[in-house]
Amino acid sequence: MNEKAGEDPLQRKKALLKKIFLFSGVEDADLEALAHMARSKAFPRQSVIFWEGKEAQGFYILVEGQAKLVKSSPEGKEYIIRLVGPGETFAEAAVFGDIPYPATAIAMEDCQTLFFSKSPFLRQLAASPTLARNMLATLSKLLLHLTRQLEDLSLKEVSARLARYILERCQETHGKIEKGMTCELPTTKMHLAAYLGTISETLSRTLSRFKSMGVIEVDKGKITIIDPATLQNMSQK
Amino acid sequence: MNEKAGEDPLQRKKALLKKIFLFSGVEDADLEALAHMARSKAFPRQSVIFWEGKEAQGFYILVEGQAKLVKSSPEGKEYIIRLVGPGETFAEAAVFGDIPYPATAIAMEDCQTLFFSKSPFLRQLAASPTLARNMLATLSKLLLHLTRQLEDLSLKEVSARLARYILERCQETHGKIEKGMTCELPTTKMHLAAYLGTISETLSRTLSRFKSMGVIEVDKGKITIIDPATLQNMSQK
DNA sequence: CGGCCTGTTGATGCGACTCAATTCAGGTGG
DNA sequence: CCACCTGAATTGAGTCGCATCAACAGGCCG
Numbered sequence: 001m002n003e004k005a006g007e008d009p010l011q012r013k014k015a016l017l018k019k020i021f022l023f024s025g026v027e028d029a030d031l032e033a034l035a036h037m038a039r040s041k042a043f044p045r046q047s048v049i050f051w052e053g054k055e056a057q058g059f060y061i062l063v064e065g066q067a068k069l070v071k072s073s074p075e076g077k078e079y080i081i082r083l084v085g086p087g088e089t090f091a092e093a094a095v096f097g098d099i100p101y102p103a104t105a106i107a108m109e110d111c112q113t114l115f116f117s118k119s120p121f122l123r124q125l126a127a128s129p130t131l132a133r134n135m136l137a138t139l140s141k142l143l144l145h146l147t148r149q150l151e152d153l154s155l156k157e158v159s160a161r162l163a164r165y166i167l168e169r170c171q172e173t174h175g176k177i178e179k180g181m182t183c184e185l186p187t188t189k190m191h192l193a194a195y196l197g198t199i200s201e202t203l204s205r206t207l208s209r210f211k212s213m214g215v216i217e218v219d220k221g222k223i224t225i226i227d228p229a230t231l232q233n234m235s236q237k
Numbered sequence: 238m239n240e241k242a243g244e245d246p247l248q249r250k251k252a253l254l255k256k257i258f259l260f261s262g263v264e265d266a267d268l269e270a271l272a273h274m275a276r277s278k279a280f281p282r283q284s285v286i287f288w289e290g291k292e293a294q295g296f297y298i299l300v301e302g303q304a305k306l307v308k309s310s311p312e313g314k315e316y317i318i319r320l321v322g323p324g325e326t327f328a329e330a331a332v333f334g335d336i337p338y339p340a341t342a343i344a345m346e347d348c349q350t351l352f353f354s355k356s357p358f359l360r361q362l363a364a365s366p367t368l369a370r371n372m373l374a375t376l377s378k379l380l381l382h383l384t385r386q387l388e389d390l391s392l393k394e395v396s397a398r399l400a401r402y403i404l405e406r407c408q409e410t411h412g413k414i415e416k417g418m419t420c421e422l423p424t425t426k427m428h429l430a431a432y433l434g435t436i437s438e439t440l441s442r443t444l445s446r447f448k449s450m451g452v453i454e455v456d457k458g459k460i461t462i463i464d465p466a467t468l469q470n471m472s473q474k
Numbered sequence: 475c476g477g478c479c480t481g482t483t484g485a486t487g488c489g490a491c492t493c494a495a496t497t498c499a500g501g502t503g504g
Numbered sequence: 505c506c507a508c509c510t511g512a513a514t515t516g517a518g519t520c521g522c523a524t525c526a527a528c529a530g531g532c533c534g
Contacts, residue, residue, distance in 0.1 A: 071388040073474055077523095079391035081384060093381070097374035102384045125370070132369040133362070137334035139376040144330070146383040147318060147339045151308040153390040154316035154434040157521070188480065197391040202522060204482055237310055394489070425512065439490060441514055475534105482529075490521090497514070504507085 013038050013114065020061060022089050022134050030128045037121065038114040043067075049105035049113070056094035056101050058117040062086055065111030066187065069103040070194070080195040082145070083186060092138060095121065108187050153197050156237050159206050161196045163235035166216065166223055177232075182224045250275050250351065257298060259326050259371050267365045274358065275351040280304075286342035286350070293331035293338050295354040299323055302348030303424065306340040307431070317432040319382070320423060329375060332358065345424050390434050393474050396443050398433045400472035403453065403460055414469075419461045 014035035017023045023031060041060075043049050049060065049067060062084050069090060072078040081103050084090045094101045095118050125132050152161045169183035170176075186192045193203040210216045215231050217224040225231060251272035254260045260268060278297075280286050286297065286304060299321050306327060309315040318340050321327045331338050332355050362369050389398045406420035407413075423429050430440040447453045452468050454461040462468060 071384070071392065073392040075474075077392055079388060081387060093377040096370070096377040099377060099381055102381050122370075125373075126366045129363045129366075129369070132366070132373070133333070133359075136362075136369070136372060136376065139373065139380065140330040140333040140336060142380060143376065143383065144336055144339050146380065146387060147308070149387055150318060150383060150390065151316060153387065155308065155310040155314055190480075199523065200481070201483085201524085205522095208482080237312075427512070436491065437513070438492085438515085442490095445514080477534085478532085480529105480531080482527105484527085485525085487524080488522095490519105492519075493517090495514105495516085497512100499512080500510090502507105502509080504505105 010035055013040075016063065016114070017061075020087060020089065022061075022092075022138055023131070024134060025130050026128055026134070027130070030124065030131065033124055034116070034121075037124070038116055041113050041115045043107040043111045043113065045107055045110050047107050049107060049111070050091065050101050052102065052104040053100050056091065056099065056118065058115055058121065059089060059091040059095050060105075060116070061089050061114040063112040063114060065107060065109040067105055067107050067111055068191065068195075069105050071103050077199075078194050079197060080191065081149075082142075083191075083195060089138065092135065093142070108191065158196060158198050158202055159209070160235055160237045161198075162203070162206050162210070163231050165192070165196060166225065167228075167231060167235055169223075170225060177225070177228050179225060179228055182222050185221045185223065247272055250277075253300065253351070254298075257324060257326065259298075259329075259375055260368070261371060262367050263365055263371070264367070267361065267368065270361055271353075271358075274361070275353055278350050278352045280344040280348045280350065282344055282347050284344050286344060286348070287328065287338050289339065289341040290337050293328065293336065293355065295352055295358065296326060296328040296332050297342075297353070298326050298351040300349040300351060302344060302346040304342055304344050304348055305428065305432075306342050308340050314436075315431050316434060317428065318386075319379075320428075320432060326375065329372065330379070345428065395433060395435050395439055396446070397472055397474045398435075399440070399443050399447070400468050402429075402433060403462065404465075404468060404472055406460075407462060414462070414465050416462060416465055419459050422458045422460065 014031055017031055017035055017038070023034065026034070038061075043065075050056075052071065064086055066086075067084040067090065069081045069084065070078045071081060082090070084105075090105060091101060093099075095116075125135065152164065156164075166183060167177055170181050173183055174181050186195065189203055189207075190200045193200045196203065207216075207218055211218055213227075213230070215225075215227040215234075217226060251268055254268055254272055254275070260271065263271070275298075280302075287293075289308070301323055303323075304321040304327065306318045306321065307315045308318060319327070321342075327342060328338060330336075362372065389401065393401075403420060404414055407418050410420055411418050423432065426440055426444075427437045430437045433440065444453075444455055448455055450464075450467070452462075452464040452471075454463060
């Protein structure tokens with residue numbers, strides 16, 4: 001907090017940007033320009049960051065908190081396209097090709113974000129091949145993610161999706177999957193259900209079935225893996 | 238055929254590239270380089286263009302024919318992520334970020350393609366901001382498409398998905414949606430079923446229900462829209 | 475304490491997948 | 505030209521997964 005980088009808001013932003021994947025390897029001068037155009041925006045818990053269908057004015061980096069990108073049906077049911085954690089960007093895709101935001105973004109907790117307005121960012125993009133390349137890589141990863149989701153929804157049942165989710169979370173946090181490892185669940189189980197394309201009741205039943213089968217332990221939003229092998233097996237359907 | 242552009246294979250390729258969205262607005266010199274690196278590849282009906290999970294060596298433009306990008310379950314059920322028509326590119330995303338092909342590509346008819354090898358293309362990309370920008374736009378559109386698919390699969394039922402598909406196809410081919418307009422179906426109804434995330438039996442039933450409700454007419458792989466309003470209504474779920 | 479939200483558990487119903495039988499269309503060869 | 509075959513499309517009956525509806529238990533906070 002008392003470092004020189006901490007005092008100047010511009011330098012603080014710049015330091016922050018450096019840690020974001022999207023900006024890795026970007027020239028210092030470009031980073032400076034980017035830090036300059038980034039605007040801080042805060043969103044309280046439960047507030048809407050942007051609405052689906054609204055004209056895209058820019059994209060965001062989530063600095064702190066947790067957010068969800070959702071599609072919702074007229075009846076009020078919602079599906080979570082993506083959960084966004086600190087350090088991740090979102091709504092990147094909407095910036096290109098003049099398409100409106102394809103989903104609604106909602107802050108699940110109090111959120112701090114950096115906002116990049118569309119046209120200044122596009123200018124910067126044209127100037128920095130590295131940035132363009134990183135953006136392409138980011139979008140590719142997103143595409144991969146959505147492709148997997150589609151696969152899951154179309155040809156796997158809830159138990160398989162849950163199994164895969166647990167394994168992925170574990171892999172993500174520990175880099176490995178072994179007996180006894182634990183992973184965190186999203187804020188509420190309703191959210192996890194919406195993410196898996198189901199409802200809380202079904203998720204609850206599936207979790208307790210897993211428990212009674214002895215493949216996992218559940219305790220307070222944390223899951224401990226007991227039997228990785230069968231979990232792997234179930235995730236393949 | 239007798240034009241000067243038609244004789245030289247390189248010039249023919251170049252003329253072809255010009256018509257592709259990905260290369261619109263790209264400088265002539267860059268186009269030349271791109272045409273030079275493009276390799277013609279043909280795939281007979283039913284053959285595999287690439288397998289899911291294989292290391293991505295480049296991407297393709299479909300010049301002629303029709304292809305599908307599929308995910309398949311161990312039991313042999315398949316889901317079509319995307320149908321690819323002439324003039325469209327595919328597997329673009331796999332070129333960035335060192336990810337393997339996320340789905341399998343199969344030629345539904347005899348296909349002519351142009352193949353762009355990864356590293357030469359990446360070099361060209363760094364040299365042409367317009368190309369990079371177009372690629373970003375292309376990926377964005379894909380993301381939008383996948384997002385819609387996810388929404389459909391997670392919160393709509395088959396009839397709504399079918400309704401939306403018909404409307405979209407009509408919009409795409411005529412630019413408008415009006416009573417009496419017709420649109421084409423994919424090669425087989427099995428393919429359409431796999432694309433909608435269902436099976437041929439269910440699709441067949443749904444189609445005949447639509448027919449008996451008087452909202453469409455079906456004739457030989459062609460659908461005529463009779464009642465656009467209720468179709469619209471159903472597509473919203 | 476009494477409301478509110480989250481989570482669990484049970485009973486029921488509906489949509490869609492499965493399996494099986496039949497018809498239909500296209501292509502082949504005698 | 506017709507008999508034949510193969511794959512696609514249709515139709516029916518049965519089953520299953522999961523959403524819905526409803527009741528209830530626990531934790532949190534005003």
